[in-house]
Every structure is written in structure tokens, then in C-alpha cells.
Amino acid sequence: MDTVERLNNAQPASQDGYRRVRMLLINPRFRESFWSFRWSLERILPGKRAINPPLGLATLAALCPAHWDVTIVDENVETIPLAPQADIIGVCGMAAQFDRQEELLRYYRERGYYVVAGGSHASLCPERFEPLADSVVAGEAEYIWPTFCADFERGDPQPLYRETGVVKLTDSPPPRYDLLRLEQYTTVSLQFSRGCPYRCEFCDIIVMFGRRPRTKSPEQVGRELDLLRERGVHSVFFVDDNLIGNKKAAGALLEFLADYQRRHRYTFNFGTEVSINLAEDEALLELFRAANFTWVFIGIESADPESLKETRKTQNLRQDPLHAVRTIYRHGIDILAGFIVGFDNDTLDSFAAQSRFIEAAGIQVAMVGLLTALPHTPLYERLEREHRLLPAAGHGDNTKPWTNFVPARMSYEAMVDHYQRLYRALFTDAAIAGRIRNKMRELRQPNYTSEYRLRDRLTIAARFATHGLLAGGPLRVARFLGNLRTVHPRGWPQVLIDWIAGLSMADYVQRHFTRDDERTRRLAERAASALRRRWAQAMGAGHLHITTRLAQGRAELHLLLNGPMERAFYRGTGHRLRRLLRRSGATVTLALNSLCAEQTAYVEQLLDALAPYGTRVSVWIDEHVRTRLAVDSSTFHLMLSEPLADPRP
Numbered sequence: 001m002d003t004v005e006r007l008n009n010a011q012p013a014s015q016d017g018y019r020r021v022r023m024l025l026i027n028p029r030f031r032e033s034f035w036s037f038r039w040s041l042e043r044i045l046p047g048k049r050a051i052n053p054p055l056g057l058a059t060l061a062a063l064c065p066a067h068w069d070v071t072i073v074d075e076n077v078e079t080i081p082l083a084p085q086a087d088i089i090g091v092c093g094m095a096a097q098f099d100r101q102e103e104l105l106r107y108y109r110e111r112g113y114y115v116v117a118g119g120s121h122a123s124l125c126p127e128r129f130e131p132l133a134d135s136v137v138a139g140e141a142e143y144i145w146p147t148f149c150a151d152f153e154r155g156d157p158q159p160l161y162r163e164t165g166v167v168k169l170t171d172s173p174p175p176r177y178d179l180l181r182l183e184q185y186t187t188v189s190l191q192f193s194r195g196c197p198y199r200c201e202f203c204d205i206i207v208m209f210g211r212r213p214r215t216k217s218p219e220q221v222g223r224e225l226d227l228l229r230e231r232g233v234h235s236v237f238f239v240d241d242n243l244i245g246n247k248k249a250a251g252a253l254l255e256f257l258a259d260y261q262r263r264h265r266y267t268f269n270f271g272t273e274v275s276i277n278l279a280e281d282e283a284l285l286e287l288f289r290a291a292n293f294t295w296v297f298i299g300i301e302s303a304d305p306e307s308l309k310e311t312r313k314t315q316n317l318r319q320d321p322l323h324a325v326r327t328i329y330r331h332g333i334d335i336l337a338g339f340i341v342g343f344d345n346d347t348l349d350s351f352a353a354q355s356r357f358i359e360a361a362g363i364q365v366a367m368v369g370l371l372t373a374l375p376h377t378p379l380y381e382r383l384e385r386e387h388r389l390l391p392a393a394g395h396g397d398n399t400k401p402w403t404n405f406v407p408a409r410m411s412y413e414a415m416v417d418h419y420q421r422l423y424r425a426l427f428t429d430a431a432i433a434g435r436i437r438n439k440m441r442e443l444r445q446p447n448y449t450s451e452y453r454l455r456d457r458l459t460i461a462a463r464f465a466t467h468g469l470l471a472g473g474p475l476r477v478a479r480f481l482g483n484l485r486t487v488h489p490r491g492w493p494q495v496l497i498d499w500i501a502g503l504s505m506a507d508y509v510q511r512h513f514t515r516d517d518e519r520t521r522r523l524a525e526r527a528a529s530a531l532r533r534r535w536a537q538a539m540g541a542g543h544l545h546i547t548t549r550l551a552q553g554r555a556e557l558h559l560l561l562n563g564p565m566e567r568a569f570y571r572g573t574g575h576r577l578r579r580l581l582r583r584s585g586a587t588v589t590l591a592l593n594s595l596c597a598e599q600t601a602y603v604e605q606l607l608d609a610l611a612p613y614g615t616r617v618s619v620w621i622d623e624h625v626r627t628r629l630a631v632d633s634s635t636f637h638l639m640l641s642e643p644l645a646d647p648r649p
């Protein structure tokens with residue numbers, strides 16, 4: 001179906017004379033990463049399914065004409081509709097979401113929907129999306145999106161809308177928070193500024209938003225906070241890349257926020273991203289505290305001045321980073337931080353130096369990443385000139401044990417190996433407790449008040465005790481109590497938060513950075529053999545195929561169902577696969593080519609058994625039987641294109 005045909009199929013005019021356009025906006029599911037905090041979401045925090053909602057889509061929805069019907073689906077908290085009633089489907093995404101964004105765009109476009117690609121990755125690399133979407137929206141949406149909407153209504157949408165000018169954030173409307181299921185997120189996003197004055201070589205933010213920070217007015221932010229207050233939100237993340245990029249504007253905002261908080265009984269806990277030079281500005285720090293910012297994320301990157309010079313992060317050179325961290329702590333503000341290894345100046349000794357710094361600084365949420373060259377950044381261009389780029393990997397998540405360039409002073413393999421070792425060392429119980437001790441010595445009593453009701457707080461404490469403390473044995477309990485002993489009771493919530501964050505990251509490290517490839521492969525083989533033996537007859541009849549293979553060092557087990565199976569098969573297989581997933585980092589693919597009505601309930605039971613490990617389970621259902629079974633794509637990876645029938649090793 002071509003574009004004109006699809007547009008003609010759109011809804012007829014409504015009574016007020018406008019053609020009613022039904023728009024579905026989708027935020028694709030993220031692959032699991034450190035940022036998912038999956039363990040805490042699944043085991044500890046009641047009712048939460050993701051960390052932040054898709055603010056960009058809520059802003060885009062606000063830019064649509066008032067007579068458009070807009071729906072937002074965030075696949076990280078709810079399933080996607082496979083046959084939606086929609087005239088346009090917009091799929092956004094960051095680089096880390098590219099695979100799923102591509103899959104969704106292809107799926108809906110093949111089914112005749114008008115699809116639009118957008119988001120930060122499409123803004124940086126629109127050329128990757130032009131073959132995938134009917135229209136690509138590249139750059140900030142405030143001006144170009146209404147143009148697309150008008151063109152669409154006229155029946156003449158263009159293949160590419162690219163913002164080349166400067167967008168004033170005072171023209172940005174309040175996001176349509178009402179279209180999001182805010183209660184499912186731990187923290188709700190809000191934006192004050194875009195752009196950053198610095199020039200870090202690896203940074204794609206300044207490529208996208210420029211080096212002159214642009215801001216909303218404090219009153220605009222106040223109106224957005226009003227909307228969040230009405231919806232009962234307490235925890236707000238200013239997603240600015242550097243909230244203090246324009247210190248004067250930041251100061252005005254903070255004064256406004258401090259007053260707002262006073263008038264509204266300190267409704268909100270705020271967090272944001274800032275550059276480390278915040279520590280140089282006592283007045284600004286006081287304002288952060290007065291406005292109730294309880295945490296900030298800082299790109300510390302490295303404590304080695306030569307690495308910082310190399311990457312042009314000169315703002316981090318102005319004072320000793322440890323001193324800066326402690327200064328911020330003394331204002332009652334917790335620090336989450338990003339670190340990078342793999343600079344040309346770095347050697348294998350740099351990993352130990354990073355570890356020592358992180359420990360001394362007491363930073364629990366330490367996102368250590370391998371240097372990654374994102375397209376169109378100065379780093380990418382330099383490495384390209386030096387012929388050091390590797391073909392793999394613009395994956396956009398730099399906390400994976402692989403990257404896309406050849407390091408200068410160590411081998412690639414040694415770098416990745418030391419990277420994994422560093423993470424394993426950072427997330428032992430002793431290291432978690434040690435960092436808490438070091439932080440709590442410096443952290444002045446934070447203003448933090450829990451956003452959870454008393455009942456939920458008790459639930460969190462009970463779940464932490466069961467799944468976190470007791471599951472770790474008596475030594476972990478002793479370490480936790482040791483942390484509590486050295487801290488005033490008012491600081492105990494902070495200790496609890498840090499242990500939850502630490503164990504969440506430890507869980508990720510254990511599943512993703514533990515070198516148990518051989519063991520996992522053996523376990524997957526053993527599970528496959530047991531299933532083959534038990535269901536030899538069904539395999540002989542061609543109703544069942546079972547294969548295993550090793551992909552990127554990870555064992556995969558594939559089950560393909562071509563015919564009816566007994567009830568016992570689903571129960572026994574669920575039990576077997578669950579055990580495999582619990583004991584190893586293996587992944588499972590379940591492909592259903594046939595499903596008779598009586599079997600639907602059995603498959604549902606099998607999926608229920610696998611749901612706790614859903615991030616490692618892919619499900620394919622043939623189009624012909626898809627209506628019989630609903631698979632929640634926010635729990636499992638719901639495959640939208642057919643897997644290989646026989647994925648041989």
C-alpha cells in the first residue's frame with residue numbers, strides 16, 4: 001500500500017470538520033543494562049516497572065494538533081498493540097534502543113501503517129532511518145513536528161524533517177503527562193535546558209543541542225511541576241545534560257524551585273545531571289539544597305588529569321575530584337557518577353586507579369563505561385581518521401563489555417577483560433559496604449523524604465531483608481548492620497537506598513559480566529538433551545525442534561513448536577527452562593508456529609513460569625495463531641520477525 005492509499009484510509013472528518021487523526025507513539029523496549037535496575041524493580045520496589053518515562057514522546061504529543069487522538073505506549077511498562085487502530089505510528093529511540101526501534105518500524109510499515117521515526121538516534125543518524133520509515137524527524141521537535149502534522153493532514157508528508165535552526169525552549173509546551181502511566185516509574189522526567197558549554201570529545205549532546213544552553217523559564221517549569229503535583233508525583237529527574245550549563249539561568253531556576261518547594265511543603269525530591277564544577281560554587285550548592293535536590297549525576301570520567309586533558313574535559317581539571325565530591329556531599333547531596341576507561345592515555349593500571357577513586361569517593365551508582373565512539377562526535381571522526389574504528393557496535397550503551405575502537409596502549413581483549421574484572425570487584429558485598437562507609441562519613445544529612453507511603457516503605461524493607469540481606473548470608477547481614485551502626489538513624493534510609501542500588505548492580509554484573517560461558521553452555525546443552533530425550537517421539541513427528549548455539553559468548557536454547565504437545569510438555573519444559581535461566585546467563589527462544597485453542601492455557605502457564613526471567617526470553621508466535629495468545633512485550637522480547645527455523649550452532 002503506498003502513502004496516498006494509506007492516508008486515504010485514515011479516519012474521516014469529525015463533526016467539527018477536522019479529520020480525526022489517530023496517532024500512536026511508541027517508546028521501544030530497552031535491552032537490559034545497568035540503567036534498568038531490574039533487580040530492584042522486580043524484587044524490591046512495589047508497583048514500579050521502569051526508571052523514567054519517555055518525556056520526549058509526552059512533549060511530542062503536546063505538539064500535535066488538539067483534534068488528534070494521541071496514545072503513548074512505553075514498551076518498558078506495557079505491551080505494544082500488534083494491530084492498533086492508528087493512522088500514524090511514531091517510534092522514537094536512543095541508540096541503545098535501535099534494534100527494537102528498527103524491528104517495530106519494519107513490522108508496522110509492512111502492515112500498511114504510516115510510520116515515523118524520531119528520537120535522539122534518528123536526530124544524530126537520520127540516514128539509518130530513511131529506509132525504515134515513511135518520515136524521519138531529526139532534531140528538536142518543537143517547530144518541525146507541527147509542520148509534519150500539517151503536511152500529513154494535507155496528504156503531503158515529506159520523507160525527512162530536519163531541524164537546522166535554534167529552538168527556543170520557551171516555545172516548548174508542557175508535556176502530556178496525562179498520557180503516561182506515571183505511577184509505574186520510580187522517577188518522572190522534566191527538562192529545563194538543552195545544550196552544554198563544554199566540549200568533551202566523546203559527547204553527542206553538544207552535536208545535537210549545541211554549546212549554548214537554552215532554557216525554559218522558571219514559571220514554565222513551575223507549570224509542569226503543577227501538573228506532576230496533581231498526579232501525585234514526588235520524585236522528579238531534571239533530564240538536562242548539564243543543569244548548570246548556564247549558571248545564571250540555573251540560579252534563577254533554583255531560587256524559583258526553593259520558593260516553590262516552600263509553598264508546597266517540599267513535595268518533590270529532585271535529581272539532575274551537572275558538571276563537577278558545581279563544587280566550586282558555594283552559593284549554587286546552597287540553592288541546590290534549598291530546592292531539595294537530593295542527588296546529582298556527574299560525569300567524572302577519570303581521576304587521571306592526562307586522560308581528562310586528552311578528552312577535553314578540562315572543567316574537571318580545576319580541582320581535585322575527590323575534594324569536589326566531598327564538597328557536594330557536605331551539602332547533603334548524593335552523587336551518582338559516570339566513569340570511562342579506554343582513553344588513549346589509559347593503560348591496564350588505569351582500571352585499578354578507577355576502582356580506588358570510586359571506593360574513596362564512596363560512589364555507589366558508579367556507571368563505568370568503555371569509551372565508545374558515537375557517530376558524528378569529534379572522537380568518532382578522530383578515530384576514523386586514525387583507522388581505529390571497529391565495524392561492530394554503535395550500540396549506544398557504553399556499559400557493555402565491548403566497544404567499537406582499537407585502544408592505544410593495551411590490547412582490546414585485555415581492556416575488556418580488565419573492564420569486567422573492575423565491575424566484579426566493585427560489586428562485592430565488601431566493596432558495597434566500604435563505599436557506603438566512605439560516603440556516609442561525608443554526606444551531610446540529606447533533605448530526602450521518601451516518596452513511598454508507610455505501607456510501601458515497610459514492604460520495601462521486608463523485601464530487601466528477604467531477597468537482599470538474607471539471600472546474601474550472615475556476612476552480608478553483618479556488613480549491612482555495620483553500615484547502620486556508623487550512621488545516625490536519620491541516615492539509615494540512605495544506607496538502605498545504597499544497598500538496594502549496589503545489589504541491583506551486583507545482580508547485573510553477576511548475570512552479564514561473569515565469565516561462566518563454558519558452564520552456561522554445558523547447562524544449556526544438558527537442558528536441551530533432557531528435553532530431547534523426554535520428547536523424542538514428538539521430535540520424530542516433527543512437532544518439536546530443540547537446538548542450542550553459542551552467540552557472542554552466550555548460550556542460547558531454541559524451542560520450535562510445529563505441532564500439538566501434551567500438557568505435561570508445557571509444565572515440564574517450564575520447570576526445566578526456569579532452572580536453566582535461574583542458574584545461568586543463558587537465553588531462551590520459544591517459537592510457536594502452531595497453537596490449537598486447548599493449548600493456549602498451557603502456553604500461558606509456561607510463560608508465567610518464565611516471566612521472572614523475561615529479559616532473557618524471546619517469544620515468536622506465527623501470525624496465524626497470534627490472536628490466540630497475548631504475549632506481554634514489556635516482559636518478554638516479543639519477536640516481530642520470524643526466527644531462523646533451525647538456528648544451527
Ligand code: SF4
Nearest residue numbers: 196198199200203241
Ligand atoms: S560536560 Fe557532559 S554534556 Fe557537557 S560536553 Fe561534557 S559530556 Fe557533554
